[in-house]
Amino acid sequence: xxxxxxxxxxxxxxxxxxxxxxxGLISALLGDDMWDRLSWLxxxxxxxxxxxxxxxxxxxxxx
Amino acid sequence: MLTADSIRRWCWxxxxxxxxxxxxxxMLCLTGLPLIFRDELSIWLGDAVEPPExxxxxxxxxLDALVKDAQAxxxxxxxxxxxxxxxxxxxxxxxxxxxxxxxxxxxxMYDSRTGDFLKEFPVDHGLVHVLLxxxxxxxxxLPGTLFLGFMGLLFVISVVSGxxxxxPFMRKLPFGAVRRDRSPRLRWLDLHNLLGIAxxxxxxxxxxxxxxxxxxxxxxGYWQMTEVTDMLQPxxxxxxxxxxxxxxxxxxxxxxxxxxxAVRFVAFPATPFAGPHHYMVFMRGQTPLTGRLLKPLLIxxxxxxxxxxxxxxxxxxxxxxxxxLHFGDYGEMPLKILWALFDLLAIVVLLSGLYxxxxxxxxxxxxxxxxxxxxxxGSAS
Numbered sequence: 001x002x003x004x005x006x007x008x009x010x011x012x013x014x015x016x017x018x019x020x021x022x023x024g025l026i027s028a029l030l031g032d033d034m035w036d037r038l039s040w041l042x043x044x045x046x047x048x049x050x051x052x053x054x055x056x057x058x059x060x061x062x063x
Numbered sequence: 064m065l066t067a068d069s070i071r072r073w074c075w076x077x078x079x080x081x082x083x084x085x086x087x088x089x090m091l092c093l094t095g096l097p098l099i100f101r102d103e104l105s106i107w108l109g110d111a112v113e114p115p116e117x118x119x120x121x122x123x124x125x126l127d128a129l130v131k132d133a134q135a136x137x138x139x140x141x142x143x144x145x146x147x148x149x150x151x152x153x154x155x156x157x158x159x160x161x162x163x164x165x166x167x168x169x170x171x172m173y174d175s176r177t178g179d180f181l182k183e184f185p186v187d188h189g190l191v192h193v194l195l196x197x198x199x200x201x202x203x204x205l206p207g208t209l210f211l212g213f214m215g216l217l218f219v220i221s222v223v224s225g226x227x228x229x230x231p232f233m234r235k236l237p238f239g240a241v242r243r244d245r246s247p248r249l250r251w252l253d254l255h256n257l258l259g260i261a262x263x264x265x266x267x268x269x270x271x272x273x274x275x276x277x278x279x280x281x282x283x284g285y286w287q288m289t290e291v292t293d294m295l296q297p298x299x300x301x302x303x304x305x306x307x308x309x310x311x312x313x314x315x316x317x318x319x320x321x322x323x324x325a326v327r328f329v330a331f332p333a334t335p336f337a338g339p340h341h342y343m344v345f346m347r348g349q350t351p352l353t354g355r356l357l358k359p360l361l362i363x364x365x366x367x368x369x370x371x372x373x374x375x376x377x378x379x380x381x382x383x384x385x386x387x388l389h390f391g392d393y394g395e396m397p398l399k400i401l402w403a404l405f406d407l408l409a410i411v412v413l414l415s416g417l418y419x420x421x422x423x424x425x426x427x428x429x430x431x432x433x434x435x436x437x438x439x440x441g442s443a444s
Contacts, residue, residue, distance in 0.1 A: 049239070053240075054257075
């Protein structure tokens, strides 16, 4: 039978990505060079997470 | 914990706000994608040029000479603005059929090191113009812009309701699960959820700042009618100035008054922002953040003295800060590429949402099945 996930399990990763994305959007406004590079890294994070889940071997919801 | 009733309500909100705005949002995402690279595209298409890398700079470039050159190219038009380029050593001179005309009749580019005329930038034709006009007002003027702003507002509501229903939908699934072994509809639902939640902050920020940007003309108009009119009040009804000091004097006066700032652009006498007796010099700060903000200085055309200076009101500061966060033009080329990737993902979310609705046009039924399952599971646990 399916397990029901806790709030933490459901929202943990979305919350992390939200914080990282917010940082990335703001940091390039705060300065150049280092701040720009941090922004690129931070904004790449959600894309990498999407890519990782997208290319992962098929998952079944019936575990 | 959401009750079955409130889940149903949020699903209804998500479905209908999305349905109303999706086609317009698709248009905005598709036209917005090349517009991220607007500067590069303009150069590539031959609409604009990069100034030559190596020139022999002249001792001092006479801004007044640029203005006179621009005026001579269109003797019947009026010079509206002198604008400094953010990236290249260039000045733009914009003209209108009258000083108060909202549309530009011409835009000329000059090298700021030599004063050489570089290029006329097309203001009413070309691919970039078409893309930008579609994106900003769909060739329908201010009503078109405000309509797109309303669609943007619906989109923001749709995204927020999407976040709310994400929780209940994911109660049985690990983050990022894509059920490839199940029906295409479930696979696309999973992708819609994964792409939607992972890009949600970017989508919200670009959506909200886009809505704020649709208010630029009303906000500037309101500022002009209130604070600018107040600043110009003492000169109201006075005779037209006998002779104009050159714009260089106004720029020097503004730079002396704000030594830590740089000129972003100058509004010429008789334009709505300067009135007949002044130049309005808009100064900007020197950091990425303050470089986006403006401080207007009113410079008397006869004496070249600062008549008045006032910080921008909060609503124009909000507008100015919304621009970079919408355009993605504040972190070099990698940021633009990231902006484009997010935009492409947003297109996938929009299309998959449309597909999910199309496949199960009676989404309410689908929701109820889900909810019953959720409730059954919920009561069992």
